[in-house]
Amino acid sequence: MSRILIIEDEESIAELEKDYLELSGFEVEIETQGDVGLEKALGGEYDLFILDLMLPGIDGFDICRRIREDRDTPIIIVSAKKDDIDKIHGLGLGADDYITKPFSPSEMVARVKAHLARYERLVSSGLPKNDIVEIRGIKIDKTARRVWVNGEEKTFTNKEFDLLTFLAENPNRVFTKEELFRQIWNMDSVGDIATVTVHIKKIREKIEFNTAKPQYIETIWGVGYRFKI
DSSP: OOEEEEEOSOHHHHHHHHHHHHHTTOEEEEEOOHHHHHHHHHHSOOSEEEEOSSOSSSOHHHHHHHHHHHOOOOEEEEESOOOHHHHHHHHHTTOSEEEESSOOHHHHHHHHHHHHHHHHHHHHTTOOOOOEEEETTEEEETTTTEEEETTEEEOOOHHHHHHHHHHHHSTTOOEEHHHHHHHHHOSOOTTOHHHHHHHHHHHHHHHOSOTTSOSSEEEETTTEEEEOO
């Protein structure tokens, strides 16, 4: 039985959605607080999310973004916001559908079934999932070449991304600057040691809370660098 989480602060609407979905054979939970709903969404096993935008605690746009960073589960936004800009924003953050209030409950159920069926086809098609590396708040999507630090996406150049990924995939191991240069730039490091130092500095500026006291990429004086876990 598919599990659905409704994050909606208008209890009458949430209960209406729940009733129609349960009549169609779904297991449904309701959460009226945005922050609690996000915690449940990220911590539980659900097959689809129905999400309002105007919520106490944290708004639906932020919830949609955080869910999509973590998983591919279908998200349907159901909102009183009817402007095209809101629809574009919600879909741009990764929502699969956008329904405006007032809505037809039977149409909502039909859309839920359609998105669940589509998701099942994608999962069963055997398409490989993205290769992800996660360490202490840093999430590196090797397939999409994207990086998030505590949920916030950061922009990296190609070499910065390659260097960060290499260190994160080999944690607690010390690498000399020469080794890192050969690994990432694929050439001898004679005269180019400073390139590694500059790239480490730029990476730290993006991932460290305090670059003077790095929590991730540690300098081993006289030797090189190490990614701590």
